[in-house]
Amino acid sequence: MSKFDNSFTDELRQRLSIVDVVSRRVPLVKRGQNFWGCCPFHNEKTPSFSVSEDKGFYHCFGCGEHGDIISFVMKSENVDFKTAISELADMAGIKMPEIKQKSKQQIENEENYIKIVDASSKIYQDLLYTESGKIALDYIKKRGFSDDMIKKYRIGYAPKNNIISAKFSNVNNEKLLATGLVRVGNYGVYDFFRDKLMFPIFNAHNQIVAFSGRSLDGSEPKYINTSDTELFHKRQTIFGFNFARDAIHRNNRSIVVEGQIDAIQMQNHGFCETVAPLGTALTEDHIAILCKSNRNIVFCFDGDNAGQKAAVRACMLVLPFLRDNSDVKFAFVTGGKDPDEILKTSGESAMRKIIDNAEPLVDFLWDVANKNYLVNTPGGRAQAERFLKDCVSKITDKILQNEIEQEYNNRKFNQWHKWKQQKYTPIIEMPDTDIMTINIIKSIVQTYPTISEKYLDFLTSLNISFDEENVLKTDLNLEDAEKFIISLKLKKYIDKLKAEKQQIITTALENGIDCKENISEIDEKINQAKEKLELLLDIK
Ligand SMILES: [Zn+2]
Numbered sequence: 426m427s428k429f430d431n432s433f434t435d436e437l438r439q440r441l442s443i444v445d446v447v448s449r450r451v452p453l454v455k456r457g458q459n460f461w462g463c464c465p466f467h468n469e470k471t472p473s474f475s476v477s478e479d480k481g482f483y484h485c486f487g488c489g490e491h492g493d494i495i496s497f498v499m500k501s502e503n504v505d506f507k508t509a510i511s512e513l514a515d516m517a518g519i520k521m522p523e524i525k526q527k528s529k530q531q532i533e534n535e536e537n538y539i540k541i542v543d544a545s546s547k548i549y550q551d552l553l554y555t556e557s558g559k560i561a562l563d564y565i566k567k568r569g570f571s572d573d574m575i576k577k578y579r580i581g582y583a584p585k586n587n588i589i590s591a592k593f594s595n596v597n598n599e600k601l602l603a604t605g606l607v608r609v610g611n612y613g614v615y616d617f618f619r620d621k622l623m624f625p626i627f628n629a630h631n632q633i634v635a636f637s638g639r640s641l642d643g644s645e646p647k648y649i650n651t652s653d654t655e656l657f658h659k660r661q662t663i664f665g666f667n668f669a670r671d672a673i674h675r676n677n678r679s680i681v682v683e684g685q686i687d688a689i690q691m692q693n694h695g696f697c698e699t700v701a702p703l704g705t706a707l708t709e710d711h712i713a714i715l716c717k718s719n720r721n722i723v724f725c726f727d728g729d730n731a732g733q734k735a736a737v738r739a740c741m742l743v744l745p746f747l748r749d750n751s752d753v754k755f756a757f758v759t760g761g762k763d764p765d766e767i768l769k770t771s772g773e774s775a776m777r778k779i780i781d782n783a784e785p786l787v788d789f790l791w792d793v794a795n796k797n798y799l800v801n802t803p804g805g806r807a808q809a810e811r812f813l814k815d816c817v818s819k820i821t822d823k824i825l826q827n828e829i830e831q832e833y834n835n836r837k838f839n840q841w842h843k844w845k846q847q848k849y850t851p852i853i854e855m856p857d858t859d860i861m862t863i864n865i866i867k868s869i870v871q872t873y874p875t876i877s878e879k880y881l882d883f884l885t886s887l888n889i890s891f892d893e894e895n896v897l898k899t900d901l902n903l904e905d906a907e908k909f910i911i912s913l914k915l916k917k918y919i920d921k922l923k924a925e926k927q928q929i930i931t932t933a934l935e936n937g938i939d940c941k942e943n944i945s946e947i948d949e950k951i952n953q954a955k956e957k958l959e960l961l962l963d964i965k
Contacts, residue, residue, distance in 0.1 A: 432661075433510075433522050434495060434510065436517075436519065436661075436710075436713075437494065437495070437510065437513050437514065437517055437519075438481055438493060438494060438495075438717065439710075439713040439714055439716070439717045440517040440519065440713055441494055441513060441516060441517050442478060442748070443476055443477070443478060443481050443482070443483065443493065443494050443497070444460050444476055444478045445516075445821075446494045446497060446498065446513070446516070447460075447462070447476050447483060447497060448460075448462075450465055450501050451463065451464075451465050451474065453476060454472070455749075458477070458479070458750075459475045459476060459477050459478075460475065460476040460477075460478065461473075461474065461475050461476070462474050462476070464485040464487050464488060464490065465501050466485060466488055466490045466500065466501075467485065467487055467488040467490075469487050473485060473486040473487040474486075474487070478748060478750075479718075479719055479720075479750075481493050481494065481717070483497060494513060495509050495510065495513065498512055498513060534600070534603065534655070535655070535656060537600050537603075538600075538603055538604055538634075538654070538655065538656055539632050539633075539634070539656070541593060541596065541600065541601065541604050541606070542604050542606065542632075542633050542634060542635070543632070543633055544592075544593075545589050545592075545593075545604075545606055546579055546581060546623075546625050546633050546636075548581070548588060548589070548592060549581025549582055549583055549623045549636075550579055550580070550581040551581075552581060552582045552583070552584055552588070553565075553575070553580065553581045553582040557582070557584050557585075558581075558582035558584070560641055561582040561621075561622045561641055562582070564622060564641060565580060565622060568686055568690075568765065569690065569765070569768075569769055570689075574689065574693055577668075578624065578625070578668075578689055579625045579633065580622065580623065580624060580625075581622075581623040581625075582621070582622060582623060583616065583618035583619055583620065583621045583623050583636075583638060584619070584620065585619055585620045586616075586619075587607075587614075587615050587616045587619075588616060589601075589606045589607055589616045589618075590607045590613075590614040590615055590616055593607075598614060601614065602614075603654060603655065604651075604654065605617060605635065605651040605652050605653075605654045605657070606618070606636075606651070617649075617651070618636060618638040618649070620640075620641060620642065621638030621639060621640060621641065621649070622638065622639040622641055623636050623637075623638050623639075624636065624637045624638070624639070624664075624685055626650070626651070626657065626662060626664060626703065627667040627668075628656070628657075628662075628667070629666070629667060629670070630667075631667050634651075634654070634656045634657040634662075635650060635651035635654065635656075635657040635659075635662070636650070636651050637649070637650045637651075637664070637685060637703060638650075648685070648704060650703055650704060659703050659704070660708045660710050660711075661708075661710040661711075661714070662703055663700045663701070663702060663703070663711050663714060663715070664685045664688055664700060664701045664702065664703050665685070665688040665689065665692060665699065665700045665701060666700050666714065668692055668697070669688075669692065669697060669698050669699060669700050670718070671697075672692075672697035672698040673698045673700075673715070673718045673719070674718050674719075675698075676697070676698045677719050677721055678698060678719065678721035678722065678723060678752070679698050679699070679700060679715045679718070679719075679721070679722050679723075680696055680698055680699040680700070680722075680723045680724075680725055680780065681699070681700055681701065681702070681707070681711075681715070681722060681723070681724045681725065681739070682699055682700075682701050682725045682726075682763075682764050683701060683702075683725075683726060683727060683732070683735065683763065684701055684763060684765070685701050685703075686765055687699075687701060687763050687764040687765045688700055688701035690764065690765045690768050690769075691764055691768070691776070694768050694773045694776065695773055695777075696776070696780070700715070707735070707738065707739050707742060708742070709742050711742075712739075712742050712743050712746055713746070716746045720746060720747065720748055720750070720751035720752070720753070721751065721752040721753070722743065722752075722753050722754070723753075723754045723755075723756055723780055723783050724736060724739045724740075724753075724754070724755050724756065724783075725756045725757075725758065725764060725779070725780065725783075726739075726755070726756070726757055726758070727757070727758055727761075727762075727763055728757040728758055728759035728760070728761075729761070732757060732758075733757075733793075736755050736757070736789070737793055739755075740753075740755070740786060740789065740790060740793075740816070741816070741819065743786070744816060744819035744820050745819050745820065745821050747786070747820050747821075747822060747825060748822055748825065749822065749824065749825050752785075753785070753786040754783035754784060754785055754786065754789075755783055755784050755786065755789045756779050756780055756782065756783035756784070757779075758779060764776060767779065787829060787832060790813065790816050791813070791833065791836060793812075794809040794810075794812050794813050795809065797809070797812070798812065799938065799939070799940065799942065799943060800841050801932070801936075801938065802943065806837075806841055810837070813833050817829055817830050817833065858887055858889070862913065863887075863889055865899065865909065866884070866887070866889060866910070866913070867889065867891060867893070867896045868896055868897050868898060868899040869899050869901065869906045869909065869910065870884065870891055870896075871896045871897075871898055871899070872898045872899045872901075872906065873899075873903055873906055873907075875903075876903075876906055876907055876910060879907075880910050880914070883910070883914050883917075884910075887917075908961060908962075911961060912958055912961050912962060915954050915957055915958040915961070916958065918954050919951055919954045919955060919958070922947055922950055922951050922954070923951065925947060926944060926947045926948070926951075929943050929944065929947070930944065
């Protein structure tokens, strides 16, 4: 029936929740694992029409109708396949591809592509066990790969010379170029992968469609991948997914690690549901593919700054996919190690502990907000609040969105404000004033009532008693008297800032909070006040 590229209908099924699609026509209520409503295909008063979000299916126990998002739109709106697809594409916000039946030529091209890539992979595999591949073989063995693993993942070695362009010299250039394995330069066709440890990238049908090559001489980038081709789209391909797919279904979750070697090692140490993005950047498409099986994901990142950033990024991407039965967690491998090293040095149980102790998404985001912003200050709290609000707004399930918002409101009240009252109300006492200065102030107040009035607040804050009699009048003229008061005010202000700075440093140390921003703000105020003071004392 389908004249569309299967990948497009797959993408629609990945992107759209069947619950969202069906609820546009049929009100649904959640009961147990599934959603229920009155069947739109037969007349009924009690709901026997069930929708499974995880499986992407609907089924009516009354009339037996069943299907997916596409057949639902076709049947409920009585439209043809093409119209249904175009409507769903609109809903998913993606562009309709050109309708095209695969031509004979196209089918032949794809077959050629797969043939060339597969044969190339065999060449690379063989080369790994020759003299020229020795460094590559040593390296992969050192990383703990057995011969069986090398065989299963079809790991190979691309030599320094132009092997693919030479071996396929009888093949027409265009066909060869289409695979991304060779390129054309000034001197003709040359191999794209050279002196690389080769990891094949498989499609869902276990066919090799591309490669990821790791440099062996320490040169950067560490990995290069085949550029996008007709059969390989990097943003939509997850490394190890073909091997992990069954386990993701069986174990009802996926684990996402940062590197390809980590993914392979995890799969071979009992975490068969592990995958990795190609290169470092995780994409929305990757998440959509994983969420098709289930919405339970454990992201496992390095504990360093880059890992934290990657985790926040992953979190942002996954938020729109959250449902009330999603279980998304974040695990961090600390101590500068990656999953591969943990498995090697501490074994499977240590890794299992890390995965089991992964932090739920709601807690992870809360921690990020508290770590990245100075929540002991109103400004910092505002920033943290804005960050959390942005995150929560990305959740498309409105009821879930509401619940998480409530949860954060509770935490804000219980943790930020209570905490602030207990620890973060720095009351800086007015610094003491020496007796000589007190006497001068008293005489100024006695001599110039206008000054007393003008600086009443400040003078009161000094806690000096002005009720005494026998206070001598001052020798200072009005202008100098006022200067004296202003300079004193500035000095007190500076002392107060210094005390406040000390208090912030102490509290930050006690609570392990970063206070750099606050300190530099105070330092700036101190400097401004000092400048004013100097200016005042200079003009005499
Ligand atoms: Zn029915």
